[in-house]
Amino acid sequence: MQVLVTESLKIPEGINVSINNGKLVVKGKKGELQRDISSIRGIEISIKNNIITIESTFANRKTKSLVYTLLRHIQNMFIGVTKGYRYYLKIIFTHFPMSVKVVGDEVQITNLIGEKNIRKAKILDGVKVTVKGEDIVVEGIDLEKVAQTAANIERASKISGFDRRVFGDGIFIYKKEVIE
Structure with a gap:
């Protein structure tokens, strides 16, 4: 029995999509995103008449499930190159x-529950981090890099060995959005 799965996705206006040497390249007004699709076996991707067919x-x-995952990744790339994520x-x-500051490609957290050492969180390429008072804003066009940078900051401020009901100190994600 042969099972055929076909999904199509229309390319929005102002977005250029190409496949070169196993890389899917999406270009838009905010920038360019690439995704390596060379390791995906059993799936054909084609672009005809402004429509991507998987x-x-x-x-x-x-x-x-891989077909639908790839479809969602491409949709996220479209949103990223036109609007961005925050x-x-x-x-x-x-x-x-607690004191938080951005130094180079890392976020430095000092005096977390009185610690003398400086905790550091990596900022991935293409992601912008700004500290405004008690808020940290993480922005970029690649959803995975923005989410991973926010998770790095949250993980760097995680405390252990204390009662979480008493010591609620840390940095926590409270909102995710698409930049309009």
């Missing part, structure tokens, strides 16, 4: 005043 001929459960984080401290 299809798999002998689709089992795993291959079918994550908001809140700096919360109750006992010791």
Whole structure:
């Protein structure tokens, strides 16, 4: 029995999509995103008449889910190159005043629950981080890099060995949005 899965996606105005040497390249007004698709087996991707077609001929459960995952990644790339993504984080401290600053390609957190060492979180390429009072704003066109940078900041401020009901100090993601 042959199972055919075919999904189509119209390319919006102002976006240029190409496939070169196993890389899917999406260009828009905000920039350019690339995704390596050379390792994906059993799926054909074609671009004709401003429509991207993703299809798999002998689709089992795993291959079918891969088709829809790839479709969603391409939609996220479209949103990224036209609008962009933004994550908001809140700096919360109750006992010791925490200091957060951006230095180069990392966020430095000092005086978290009175610690003397500086905690560092990596900022990925193409992501902009700004600290405004008790808020941290993480922006960029690549959803995965923006989300990973926000997660790096949240993870760097995680405290262990204390009662979380008493020591609620840290930096936490509280809002995610598409930039309009």
